[in-house]
Amino acid sequence: MKFYFMHLMPYADLDLDYDKDYNSAWITLPNSYYDPKKGHVLYNRYLDELEYADQLGFDGVCVNEHHQNAYGLMPIPAVTAGALSRRTKNVKIAVLGRALPLLNNPLVVAEEFTMLDNITGGRLIAGFVRGIGAEYHAWGVNPAESHGRFHEAHDLITRAWTETGPFHFEGKYYDFEYVNTWPRPYQQPRPPIWIPSQGSSETIEWAAEPSRKYTYLQTFTPVAMLAKYMQMYKDVAEGYGYEASEDQLGWSVPVYVAETDEIARREAKPHIENFLNKFLRMPKEMLLPPGYLSLKSMMGVMKAKSSIGSQQTIDSVMEKGMFICGSPATVREKLEQYQTEIGFGHLLTLLQFGTLPAELTRKNMEIYAKEVIPYLREGAGAKIAAGA
Amino acid sequence: MPFREFTEIIAGCNTRFMRGGSGQPLLFLHGANGAATWLPFMEALSGRYDVIVPEHPGFGASDMPEWLDNIGDLAFFYLDVIDHFGLSDVNLVGQSIGGWVAMELAVRNDTSLASLILNAPPGIRIPGLRKPDIFLWSPEETVRNLFHDQSFAEHVLAQPIDDAQQMVILKNRLTTAKLAWQPRLYDPDLEKWLHRIATPTLILWGEQDKVIQPGYGPKLAGLIPGAISETFADCGHLPQVEKADEYVARVSRFIEEVAR
Secondary structure, three states: OEEEEEOOOOOOOOOHHHHHOOOOOEOOOOHHHOOHHHHHHHHHHHHHHHHHHHHOOOOEEEEOOOOOEOOOOOOOHHHHHHHHHHHOOOOEEEEOOOEHHHOOOOHHHHHHHHHHHHHOOOOEEEEOEOOOOHHHHHHOOOHHHHHHHHHHHHHHHHHHHHOOOOEEEEOOOOEEEEEOOOOOOOOOOOOOEEEEEOOOHHHHHHHHOOOOOOEEEEEOOOHHHHHHHHHHHHHHHHHHOOOOOHHHEEEEEEEEEOOOHHHHHHHHHHHHHHHHHHHOOOOHHHHOOOOOOOHHHHHHHHHOOOOOOOOOOHHHHHHOOOOEEEOHHHHHHHHHHHHHHHOOOEEEEEOOOOOOOHHHHHHHHHHHHHHOHHHHHHOOOHHHHHHO | OOEEEEEEEEOOEEEEEEEEOOOOEEEEEOOOOOOOOOOHHHHHHOOOOEEEEEOOOOOOOOOOOOOOOOHHHHHHHHHHHHHHOOOOOEEEEEEOHHHHHHHHHHHHOOOOEEEEEEEOOOEOOOOOOOOOOHHHOOHHHHHHHHOOOHHHHHHHHHOOOOHHHHHHHHHHHHHHHHHHOOOOOEOOOHHHHHHHOOOOEEEEEEOOOOOOOOOHHHHHHHHOOOOEEEEEOOOOOOHHHHOHHHHHHHHHHHHHHHHO
16 A cells, blocks of 8 residues: 555634634635735645655655635645655655646646656656536636536547647647647656546546546545445446456545544544534535536435535544544554455545644654554555555 | 427427417527426416427426537527427517527527517626626525515425426526536627617516626617616516516517517
């Protein structure tokens, strides 16, 4: 198993009483809530944390993309990744972004990813997403075109990487006379492609298709859902006539590890609850604009008793396995159990979340790197690490 | 007047219609919420006219055709509908997005039209007069914002919604987004060609419309030659529902004046 340090770079200095006046930390929350002097400090702190992950021996660092919100200050992830590309030496850099349908010209992604891949000598992992629903409000892109634009942009970018240019690209949304991307990817034929998703059978069918075999990354979901979607990927692969490797399956989850279970829970509680109830807060209409999900999936959401907008606690997310928290032994045991049962090969841990301050983030990273990762590398995950 | 319900395949799209009454054709183009039921104003108008109420491609029980990308596609579709039924001297009545479709149709070809009646249509932009973000409204806010008299909203909100109706709500919302998300509820080219509409036009607006501001009425009246702009007092976005009797009277009067 490979270990990654993922950062959402929240605006941790957010006035948490904002929700007395606004119903979301996204899109409609005025940016007067953002103080650039505090933001400057946070950006540099977060970049330091990402660089520290390289020193601590993580296999990779992950940055992502969201727009117009206090939840994550990384609207242009190539800036974050660019800053990391020279200051880190060993880690893979996964950009999870880019939200392809938001772009009028997806070739910008082909270009920024190949620049990163060349600068780092092949340490780039290319993430392709549709973005969350709020992005379509933020950027004005029609969510009814989200799926169509995603697939077309994906085809354009992967062809730009793997075919000799110039060639003419003819699509419904994009049409280019000359596709001739310079630089070409350092990794041949192309960088690894990861597809983060909150769980979608359509996405799994597509990612597992034999010409792609992309790594499917399940983000922030109950562990029961994780198991279901990972099994779905394996079943789909089997239907295509091959066995999915653990390299094709990843999980992204917030983790907090401290000296004891009791200390971990006490230290993490306010910060994970702020993450859930303050930073993730948005109405359903913002999260799920029309067309973002298929009508069938939307029906499921409308019928499910939705947790969107309802208050969550550390206990509710720990119970569901959406947050792993405890002593090194507890965290090792849980991760080992899930890994053995579910069989993912990439574990992306969010070791800073919500308002978790710098010193606790560092402590979390250090204990996780020293007392969890080595055990899992040697133990349950060793066969994957050797095989990957 | 009894009405019939049927489907027709037009431009490859299986389309649901309600049709009742006799006389001059009156083609009603619905707004973002579709046209699932035969409403009292339709019944009243069918006493004088051949009232034809389609559900747009992508809405309600009509199919979602591959070709549907934008509002212009619906305009051409309804030109096909007029040809399909061999209609002439059509009184084309459009509510909200249906009114936008009606204008797009009329700038393309209005030779089959006798009159054009527009209820609170979007379709153009007035800089500075920002339309509210209907896509951020919750289902309840949407219903409440449609009406000035909240007893209408209470009535709608009290109705249970079954799965089939919920699916229609989601489908209508999806197609509305497809047509109107970006640019938001207008077509930058429409305003340039509204002067081509030669059909007598009546523009109607509820004075308390919270969906599309009444300020758009006079602007449209200035762009469509000879158009008359009128309002309903104490009325929201759906005058044909909230002021049904007055609406039917005004629409009928206009059609008769035009015919004279």
